[in-house]
Amino acid sequence: MINRKCIIRLSRYKSALKRLKALGFVKVFSGNLADAAGVTSSQVRKDFSLFGITGNRRGGYNVDELIERIQEILGKNELQKVVLIGAGHIGNALLRYKGFETGGIKIMGAFDIDPEKVRSDGEVPVLPLEEFHEFVHKHSIRVGILAVPDVAAHHVSEIMIGAGITGILNFAPIQLRGAEGVIINNINLEVELENLIYFVNASEKTGKKG
Template sequence: MVNKKCIIRLLRYKNALHRLNSLGFVRVFSDNLADAVGVTASQVRKDFSLFGICGNKRGGYQIETLLEKLNHILGKNEQQKVVIVGGGNIGAALMKYKGFEKEGVKIAACFDIDPAKYNHREGDIPVLPLEQLKDFVRQHHIRIGVIAVPDIAAQQVLDFMLAAGIKGILNFAPIRLRAASDCVINNVNLVLELETVIYFIINGTESSINNRHIG
């Protein structure tokens, strides 16, 4: 019942609420959130209902309390620390990207096997030898990791990360990973996402797709 799509919607509600909040709004209706996120108002209410979130009949939802509840559900009350394995193109871009910090996600360190990438300048996110992953993860109580290595190395890196105690994976390598121990894997395949757009452009014109968000 609580699947990825549902959580993604909650996260989007949270983002929309954050914007409304900083614009000075105090309350919000399911309609408003539906518009902001691109779903129906029923969907919004049902999602809330599923997590026991109540509003006021005719009064809508108090933004502040709604945000608190969503933040609690989504684990956004404390900063979450993650590690990246792979300091190449994608890993480097993620380290520089400001979007994570803004949402309370702290990239604690990056790990690589290439000594040329190692770096421990004050202020920068440290890039460390992969051997140090296990100790680092233990020491900082980290459960989430990003795989940003070439596909050929990804499975091996996953095994290593799981052995180090990582439980949740965001995987950018374009292969299906096999996991022995219990964990959660979320795959992001950038090429696939672009190829999907290409398909709908090539094949979608005759069926007059107008202005469709496909994901």
């Protein structure tokens, strides 16, 4: 019942709530959240009921409580430690991305096979790949970001899984197959752009939004 799309909506509700809070909202109704997140109010309430989130009949939901509750569900009330393999362009961009830290996610260390990329002077150390296994165990890390070239991706994913990683966010443009008990979330930039281009071309032909 609780699936990926549902959790993604939960994340969106959270963002929307933070914006509403910044605007001074103290309580919200399902309709407000629905508008802010681009769904229906029924959807919001249904999602909440799945997670046992309850509000006050006629009184809506308390913004602070709701944010707290969603963060709790998303596991964001404690710092989520992750690790990164591949300190190339995308890897480096992710290392410097500020959005993670404000969201309670901390990249503890980065790893690369290229000795030239290794450095410990930055905010996050870039270490040689040999130290990966030990590092992951020492910090009890379960989630890793994979940002290596496609040819290395499969091999590196096996290293990650071998070290005890059970969730991989994969930026390499190949579809990694999830081993038993390992969750893989593939982000394929080319596919995303291709997709967009298709619908833009399609709407140019038909003159309407696809």
